[in-house]
Amino acid sequence: xxxxxxxxxxxxxxxxxxxxxxxxxxxxxxxxxxxxxxxxxxxxxxxxxxxxxxxxxxxxxxxxxxxxxxxxxxxxxxxxxxxxxxxxxxxxxxxxxxxxxxxxxxxxxxxxxxxxxxxxxxxxxxxxxxxxxxxxxxxxxxxxxxxxxxxxxxxxxxxxxxxxxxxxxxxx
Amino acid sequence: xxxxxxxxxxxxxxxxxxxxxxxxxxxxxxxxxxxxxxxxxxxxxxxxxxxxxxxxxxxxxxxxxxxxxxxxxxxxxxxxxxxxxxxxxxxxxxxxxxxxxxxxxxxxxxxxxxxx
Numbered sequence: 001x002x003x004x005x006x007x008x009x010x011x012x013x014x015x016x017x018x019x020x021x022x023x024x025x026x027x028x029x030x031x032x033x034x035x036x037x038x039x040x041x042x043x044x045x046x047x048x049x050x051x052x053x054x055x056x057x058x059x060x061x062x063x064x065x066x067x068x069x070x071x072x073x074x075x076x077x078x079x080x081x082x083x084x085x086x087x088x089x090x091x092x093x094x095x096x097x098x099x100x101x102x103x104x105x106x107x108x109x110x111x112x113x114x115x116x117x118x119x120x121x122x123x124x125x126x127x128x129x130x131x132x133x134x135x136x137x138x139x140x141x142x143x144x145x146x147x148x149x150x151x152x153x154x155x156x157x158x159x160x161x162x163x164x165x166x167x168x169x170x171x172x
Numbered sequence: 173x174x175x176x177x178x179x180x181x182x183x184x185x186x187x188x189x190x191x192x193x194x195x196x197x198x199x200x201x202x203x204x205x206x207x208x209x210x211x212x213x214x215x216x217x218x219x220x221x222x223x224x225x226x227x228x229x230x231x232x233x234x235x236x237x238x239x240x241x242x243x244x245x246x247x248x249x250x251x252x253x254x255x256x257x258x259x260x261x262x263x264x265x266x267x268x269x270x271x272x273x274x275x276x277x278x279x280x281x282x283x284x285x286x287x288x
Contacts, residue, residue, distance in 0.1 A: 032252060032259075035255065119197065136262055137270070143271045
């Protein structure tokens with residue numbers, strides 16, 4: 001991600017940060033279907049497919065570059081990061097697919113009814129927990145980028161706004 | 173056009189992977205509920221027809237009754253806070269476990285003065 005962050009342009013980095021925060025919030029809401037309700041849980045996660053696609057599109061150059069160089073000389077962290085990203089994609093797909101197969105609100109509202117399977121429900125719960133762990137590792141590996149970008153695009157503008165708003169000394 | 177192609181690649185990968193998972197699940201027969209029809213064991217399925225009215229069977233659901241399936245039970249606020257703390261906590265623990273040792277090693281390397 002260090003390479004990724006230096007290569008991406010400023011507006012793209014900002015978009016990526018906002019999108020990542022959005023995905024993180026959606027993930028936290030989706031991880032608790034008891035509170036949000038099944039309908040919100042299902043529609044929100046289906047809609048997040050678009051956000052995840054955009055997330056991948058914004059990292060496309062990095063994905064292509066590392067795919068081409070994976071068996072050549074690359075850093076260990078980049079290699080681990082790449083493998084972890086694939087695992088996240090695979091288990092994310094598993095969560096989505098098993099979620100679609102046990103859908104109680106989204107698919108029935110479209111007139112599609114699938115036979116309920118205990119196996120897919122178990123798999124949905126297990127893969128969701130695994131995705132939580134993988135997301136934690138993903139966040140940890142990108143932590144320096146998150147801190148830097150958050151500071152640059154969110155904290156610094158806020159600090160700058162407050163510091164310029166201070167009343168000037170007019171005692172003289 | 174380039175972006176559209178990339179979107180198609182992502183969606184194709186998602187569909188192929190998802191299809192493969194469904195196929196593997198169905199081929200292994202893990203999605204077929206087996207009520208042990210041939211083994212003579214007790215059959216755990218909802219009562220049908222005349223069985224529904226028998227003693228010991230579950231009474232039919234009233235209209236408007238609170239359906240507690242995946243929606244869950246318990247207090248709304250407490251559950252929400254607990255779930256949020258649990259999920260954010262797992263991520264935070266992993267971040268601290270990976271970032272902290274890395275930063276300590278980095279600092280040690282910076283402060284290390286080779287013997288003269």
